[in-house]
Amino acid sequence: GARVASVCSGSLLLAATGLLNGRRATTHWSRSEQFARAFPQVQLEPDHIYVNDGPIWTSAGISAGIDLALALIAEDLGERLARAVARQLVVYYRRPGGQSQFSALNEMDSARGRFKPLLDHVRRNLGAPHRVGDLAEHACMSPRHFARAFQVETGLTPAKAVEKLRVEAARAALESGAVSMQRVATECGFGDTERMRRSFQRLLGVPPSSLRAR
Structure with a gap:
C-alpha cells in the first residue's frame, strides 16, 4: 500500500x-x-x-x-x-528518529556563565578521565559546589555532559569513516568499544556500527 x-x-x-x-x-x-x-x-x-x-x-x-x-x-x-x-x-547520516528535537549540547553551549571554557576544555581533551574532582579543580571550585552549580546551569550532571560530548565527537568520527572503531573509542575517552556501544544505545538509541560510513 x-x-x-x-x-x-x-x-x-x-x-x-x-x-x-x-x-x-x-x-x-x-x-x-x-x-x-x-x-x-x-x-x-x-x-x-x-x-x-x-x-x-x-x-x-x-x-x-x-x-x-x-x-x-x-x-x-x-x-x-x-x-x-x-x-x-552535507548532513549527518542519520539521526535516529527517537533522537530529541533539542540538543543538550547546544543548550550547554548557550548557557550563560562560567562553564563554557570548561566544556571547551573537555572537547579538546576527550581522552582524559574528566572525573568530577578534576573538572571541579579546573573550574576552581569544590567538587560538591561544582556538581550542584553545573547541573543548575546546564541541566546535566557533569558525568552526563562529558558522555554527551564524547558521543557527539565519536559520531562525527564514525560518520567520516576515517578511523577504526577502537581508535574512536580510545580517542573519545570511552576506553573500549563496548563502553562506547552502551553510551550510543543510551543516548542515540542505535549502536555505533549503524553510523559507520560505508
Whole structure:
C-alpha cells in the first residue's frame, strides 16, 4: 500500500483526516500542545525528530524532514545510497528518529556563565578521565559546589555532559569513516568499544556500527 509522510506541522493535517488515529506521530515542538488537545486519539511523541508507524511517517520540523527522507531512502534503496545522499547534502547520516528535537549540547553551549571554557576544555581533551574532582579543580571550585552549580546551569550532571560530548565527537568520527572503531573509542575517552556501544544505545538509541560510513 501507499505510504504517507508529513513534514513539520503538516502532521496536524494528517491528524485532521483521521489517518493518525491510534497511531504514533510527532510534530514541531511549538505545535505539540495544540496537537495533543485537538487529537487525543493520536499517540503524540513530541520529543522525537521523526516517527514511523506502519505506512505513516511524520517529522518534527523542516530539517527533521531530511532525516525522514533519508530513512525512506534507506528503507527502499539501501543504506549505501542513503549515505551517499547524506554526503551530497552535507548532513549527518542519520539521526535516529527517537533522537530529541533539542540538543543538550547546544543548550550547554548557550548557557550563560562560567562553564563554557570548561566544556571547551573537555572537547579538546576527550581522552582524559574528566572525573568530577578534576573538572571541579579546573573550574576552581569544590567538587560538591561544582556538581550542584553545573547541573543548575546546564541541566546535566557533569558525568552526563562529558558522555554527551564524547558521543557527539565519536559520531562525527564514525560518520567520516576515517578511523577504526577502537581508535574512536580510545580517542573519545570511552576506553573500549563496548563502553562506547552502551553510551550510543543510551543516548542515540542505535549502536555505533549503524553510523559507520560505508
